[in-house]
Amino acid sequence: MTVTLSNTPVLTTERLTMRVPEMADFEPFCAFVCSDRVRYIGGGADKDRLHAWRAFAHITGHWPLRGFGTFVLVDKSSGAPVGSAGPWFPECWPEHELGWTIWAPEAEGKSFAHEALIALRRHAYADLGWTTAVSYIDPENARSIALAERLGCRLEQTAPTPFGDGQTLVYRHPSPAEVAA
Amino acid sequence: MIPTLTTERLTLRAPAMSDFDAYADFRASERASFVGGPNTRMESWQQFCAIAGQWVVRGYGRWIAADRETDEPLGVVGLHHPLEWPEPEIGWSMFAAGEGRGLAYEAALGARDYAYRTLGWTTVVSLIDPQNERSMALGARMGCRADGVFQHPVFGPLHIWRHPSPSELAA
DSSP: OOOOOOSOOOEEOSSEEEEOOOGGGHHHHHHHHTSGGGGGGTOOTTOOHHHHHHHHHHHHHHHHHHSOOOEEEEETTTOOEEEEEEEEOOTTOSSOEEEEEEOOGGGTTSSHHHHHHHHHHHIIIIISOOSOOEEEEOTTOHHHHHHHHHTTOEEESSSOOGGGOSOSEEEEOOOHHHHHO | OOOOEEOSSEEEEOOOGGGHHHHHHHHTSGGGTTTTOOOOHHHHHHHHHHHHHHHHHHSOOEEEEEETTTOOEEEEEEEEOOTTOSSOEEEEEEOGGGTTSSHHHHHHHHHHHIIIIISOOSOOEEEEOTTOHHHHHHHHHTTOEEEEEEEETTTEEEEEEEOOOHHHHHO
């Protein structure tokens, strides 16, 4: 028996198809979570398949519970999943986030995340009705900071952070009106 | 997407956001001490998502056991199969509001029936902490017998209780 997430959107951009997670995404996701590429978002080489399994079930289960969630980014040319990104709102988040991760090192440096986020931000504003969005970024994650700036986000000093840790940077995305202008 | 079952007094259904507070209260309590808790609210959120997420990645999973009349969430019961488990198990956790009325037994029977009749499984186990006397009593009531020990990398030894097979139940 197969249980799939039903009535979920598929978004396409020039080079990407974005869809909900599937079982076949687990191995590439696991390779990512168990690598040091994840050091800024709670993963790392000290993490194992067990941790990756729980993280994968988390991003998958977020969909039916919230009615929205993280998309898997599939490279149209190869059919391979290269990352995940999109609307994210775990229980302890102060507000709606747009997140992004590129899983495979070979997929980095191609502006996939930028391409995805332009479409995903539009999805959050137009389809989900969000009126604002933030991205939470580790202060040492220079690549993600650069992407946030490229997306027009502004650093906010006073916005609440997940867990109130005060360590995470909060980048506020341009509003729906500003994006449309 | 997630099937719904009914038993005499319960609905076994997909988790919903409205169940989360009851689930988080359970995970934060000493009642969760045999199932990896107590947990913070964020840990509980990840585990709550994983209840729904396992259905997608495995094709089977656990339900919220809700009062059939009021829909109040009373526990989490069903086919639990994290990556490191030796095989799928019937798991049961009742919240305080669901205790003492034989509801875990009723829900676990429904889950076992689903595993055998709907999914066609020929065997199933339950993994029980050897200190968890109430769960061991339920395992015994369901006709399970001891079938070794699984050494969990974090939780330590969990006793494997094997349920009667479909043919044994039919006999």
